[in-house]
Structure formats: structure tokens, C-alpha cells
Amino acid sequence: MSSSEGPKVEFKIEESGRKLKKAEVDFMRLIEQQNLQRVQKLQRQRRNNKLTGIALGGTVLGIYLYSMFSVKQEKFLDDFEEPVKLEVENKALGMSASTKISKALTSTGIRLPPLPTIRDLVKLYQLRAIKQLSQNFLMDERLTDKIVRAAGNIRDHYVLEVGPGPGGITRSIIRQNPRHLVVVEKDRRFMPTMEMLAEVAQPFMRMDIVQGDILDYRIENAFPDCPQHDWMDRKRAPVHLIGNLPFAISTRLLINWLRDMSLRTGAWSYGRASLTLTFQKEVAERIVAPILSDQRCRLSVMNQIWSTPELRFEISGRAFVPKPEVDVGVVTIVPMQTPLTQVHFDTVEKVIRHIFSMRQKYCRRGVSNLYPPAVREELTELTFKRADVDPLARSFQLSVAECLRIVEAYDGLVREHPEIAGYDYRAPKMQKAVGQEEGDGQESETDR
Numbered sequence: 455m456s457s458s459e460g461p462k463v464e465f466k467i468e469e470s471g472r473k474l475k476k477a478e479v480d481f482m483r484l485i486e487q488q489n490l491q492r493v494q495k496l497q498r499q500r501r502n503n504k505l506t507g508i509a510l511g512g513t514v515l516g517i518y519l520y521s522m523f524s525v526k527q528e529k530f531l532d533d534f535e536e537p538v539k540l541e542v543e544n545k546a547l548g549m550s551a552s553t554k555i556s557k558a559l560t561s562t563g564i565r566l567p568p569l570p571t572i573r574d575l576v577k578l579y580q581l582r583a584i585k586q587l588s589q590n591f592l593m594d595e596r597l598t599d600k601i602v603r604a605a606g607n608i609r610d611h612y613v614l615e616v617g618p619g620p621g622g623i624t625r626s627i628i629r630q631n632p633r634h635l636v637v638v639e640k641d642r643r644f645m646p647t648m649e650m651l652a653e654v655a656q657p658f659m660r661m662d663i664v665q666g667d668i669l670d671y672r673i674e675n676a677f678p679d680c681p682q683h684d685w686m687d688r689k690r691a692p693v694h695l696i697g698n699l700p701f702a703i704s705t706r707l708l709i710n711w712l713r714d715m716s717l718r719t720g721a722w723s724y725g726r727a728s729l730t731l732t733f734q735k736e737v738a739e740r741i742v743a744p745i746l747s748d749q750r751c752r753l754s755v756m757n758q759i760w761s762t763p764e765l766r767f768e769i770s771g772r773a774f775v776p777k778p779e780v781d782v783g784v785v786t787i788v789p790m791q792t793p794l795t796q797v798h799f800d801t802v803e804k805v806i807r808h809i810f811s812m813r814q815k816y817c818r819r820g821v822s823n824l825y826p827p828a829v830r831e832e833l834t835e836l837t838f839k840r841a842d843v844d845p846l847a848r849s850f851q852l853s854v855a856e857c858l859r860i861v862e863a864y865d866g867l868v869r870e871h872p873e874i875a876g877y878d879y880r881a882p883k884m885q886k887a888v889g890q891e892e893g894d895g896q897e898s899e900t901d902r
């Protein structure tokens with residue numbers, strides 16, 4: 455039966471029964487015809503519904519495929535953008551320049567006016583990364599925001615940024631509206647971009663640009679109007695050091711800052727200032743490593759004597775331009791109200807360095823080098839006895855408390871025998887080791 459004919463309804467009229475009247479038969483035929491029409495109408499509707507469904511499905515699929523294609527196309531264009539043509543005439547960076555304008559805005563904090571993207575700035579100034587300055591730039595606003603968020607509330611606070619480079623983290627800091635931002639950058643090629651940001655930030659806050667080496671910078675002079683905060687106050691001082699650190703000097707910087715923290719100088723002359731810093735991932739893991747961990751080293755114990763370091767999150771090396779060979783860890787370091795020792799930082803540093811100098815050997819080997827050969831054996835034995843520490847333990851098996859008992863025993867012996875204080879078994883080799891640290895762009899094993 456073809457669908458156009460419709461179903462045939464058959465009436466069986468019984469011979470034996472009463473003959474149907476003509477009117478009845480006509481009526482039945484009429485009903486039959488109406489039924490037939492209704493069925494045909496429903497069939498037409500069903501066909502139309504099917505066609506509409508197919509058309510709608512096709513449109514939705516088309517829209518989906520088109521969106522996927524456009525996103526891909528945009529990404530592709532991002533990677534191969536033409537260099538921007540800017541008219542940099544009078545000002546360091548022409549704000550009137552016909553550059554691709556980024557939306558440097560976020561939902562939180564203050565809204566910055568439209569700015570050229572970091573990528574454009576890097577292209578504009580042909581800022582090729584200098585390896586000796588460990589330059590790896592972060593372009594992703596979500597990541598720079600995340601780093602700044604890890605610092606906690608910085609609104610109305612005092613912030614020092616180390617190595618702002620083209621200014622990704624700087625923008626994220628400005629958006630959080632601190633009271634006073636100081637940026638310290640060694641590479642003068644970034645000064646125009648910093649000046650542009652300072653101009654943009656000017657209505658909201660104070661921003662100072664220092665072109666120089668962070669290793670020489672006196673942070674105690676950075677924030678003249680920051681009041682001193684009581685160290686024992688549960689609330690920390692409103693001072694933050696933030697930075698995507700240059701790898702080549704990050705360990706040295708951290709040890710310098712721990713020294714300042716212990717002596718309450720530099721950034722800690724204002725009170726308990728906190729640090730939010732990036733490190734090569736392995737270094738970040740060492741800073742927070744607990745006892746018995748493979749990563750446990752001098753940096754772990756040194757940090758954990760004066761502060762509570764926390765590895766907040768990791769960033770893949772792929773997020774940086776140019777891409778470093780390593781991933782990165784973001785660490786926050788908050789000074790303890792009551793540090794675990796009162797011994798002077800330099801003594802602590804010296805002893806801890808000796809304890810961890812031979813990681814795979816018994817810790818007594820490293821400690822023995824604190825003493826001149828003539829008294830070495832005798833004083834090493836006395837040190838472990840007074841410290842009540844097993845001299846045959848390996849350094850990574852020692853708790854912070856045990857390390858500090860060795861420090862205190864040594865400190866006591868130095869008081870009894872002042873002539874041993876200046877002894878340094880590595881003295882002739884020291885200069886070479888320090889020279890090697892600079893410029894290789896990576897932390898070396900000796901930095902542990």
C-alpha cells in the first residue's frame with residue numbers, strides 16, 4: 455500500500471443481516487473518507503517535522519563547527535601576528551599608537567585603561583630575552599593574577615616587585631590597588647614600559663621605578679611612609695615582596711632575605727613582611743621539603759627556622775616566553791612570630807651549610823670540617839654529645855630541632871674557644887665556587 459493512497463478500510467456487510475439503507479452506507483463512506491484525509495494529513499505533518507528536525511540539527515552543528523574553527527583560527531593568528539606598527543614619536547610609548555589594544559581589565563580591583571598587550575610591547579621594543587638575566591616572561595594574565603592573589607590582600611599595602619620585565623605581574627599588582635608599588639629592574643630596556651604603567655597607575659597609587667640590581671637595593675628605604683608594625687602582632691606588616699625571580703640569583707636572594715628576616719632589617723624593618731616568589735620547581739620543592747624527603751637540604755632547614763614556607767602552585771615552563779627548560783613553583787614565605795633559634799644568622803648558616811655539605815655521608819663528616827684539624831676529632835665528638843644527635847645520621851634524616859641543637863653546641867664551643875670561629879676549611883676554594891654561581895641561569899647542586 456503506497457502512503458499516498460492511504461489505508462483502505464473494508465466494510466463487511468453481512469448477507470444474512472438487515473440490508474443497510476443507502477443513507478447509512480453513504481454516511482459510512484463519508485466517515486471512511488474523512489478518516490483517510492486525517493491519516494494523510496498526519497503523515498504530511500510527520501514528514502515536515504522530520505525535515506524541520508534535520509534542518510535545526512544541521513544549523514546547530516554548523517554553528518558549533520564554525521565556532522571551533524574560529525577559535526583555532528584566532529589562536530593561529532595569535533602565534534603569527536604581524537609586528538605591530540606603532541608611531542613611537544615623542545613619548546616613550548605613544549598611547550595614541552595604532553596598536554592592537556588589549557583589555558587589561560579584570561572583574562576585581564581597579565580598572566586600567568586599554569593598554570598594549572605584553573606580547574605587543576615585547577615585539578615593539580624587540581625585547582629579546584637575555585639569558586644572563588634569566589629572562590622568561592609570563593604573558594598570561596590569569597597566571598600573573600594568580601601569583602598576585604597568592605600574596606593575599608595587598609590593597610592599600612606596600613609592594614616591592616623584583617624584576618618586573620615587560621610588566622605582566624606589575625599590571626596584576628596595580629589592579630589590586632596597593633598604596634605604594636616599587637619595581638626594581640636591572641634591564642633598562644623595560645623602563646619605557648614601566649613608565650607607561652606608572653602613568654596609568656598614577657591616579658590610584660604611588661609607583662616608583664628603580665633601575666638597578668635587586669642585590670644592592672636597600673628595601674628599608676623603599677616605603678618611607680609605611681609605619682613600623684609590631685613583630686609579635688598576629689597581623690603581619692602590610693609589606694610584600696613579589697616576583698618572578700631571575701633563576702640565576704634566586705637562591706642567593708632568598709638567603710640574603712632570610713638573613714634580613716632574622717635580623718629584622720631590610721624589608722623586615724617594617725615588621726613581618728611576606729614573600730611571594732617563583733623558583734625553579736626543584737628549588738621550590740627543596741624550600742618546603744620535610745625531614746627524610748629526597749629534596750631535604752640546606753635551603754629547607756634554613757627557611758623552616760625563620761618562616762613557614764608554602765609551595766602554592768606550579769606553573770608549566772610552557773607558560774613562559776622563551777620557555778625555560780624547567781617548570782616553576784610559586785612559594786609564599788611568611789616569617790614566624792617566634793623563630794626557632796636566637797643564634798645569629800651567620801653562625802646558623804655556616805653550621806647548616808656544613809651539615810648538608812655531604813648529603814650521602816654521615817652528618818659528622820660535614821660538621822667535623824667546622825673545626826681545624828688539630829682539634830677536629832675531639833670537638834666534633836663533643837658537638838654531637840652536647841647536641842644529643844646521632845653522628846651517624848645522614849643530614850636529610852635530621853629534624854630542624856636536631857640541626858639547631860648542633861648549631862647551639864657549635865655556638866657554645868666557639869664561645870669557649872673563640873679562635874675556632876674564623877676557621878673555614880674551604881677558604882682557598884671559596885672564591886671559585888661563588889664565581890661559578892653567576893650567569894649559568896640555573897641553580898647548581900652547590901646552591902642546595
Ligand SMILES: C[S@@+](CC[C@H](N)C(=O)[O-])C[C@H]1O[C@@H](n2cnc3c(N)ncnc32)[C@H](O)[C@@H]1O
Nearest residue numbers: 590591592617618619639640641667668698700
Ligand atoms: C624571569 S624574568 C620575569 C619578568 C617578568 N616579571 C615576568 O614575569 O614576565 C626576571 C626579570 O628580572 C630581571 N632581573 C634579572 N636580574 C636582576 C637583578 N639582579 N636585579 C633586578 N632585576 C633583575 C630581568 O631583567 C627580568 O626582567
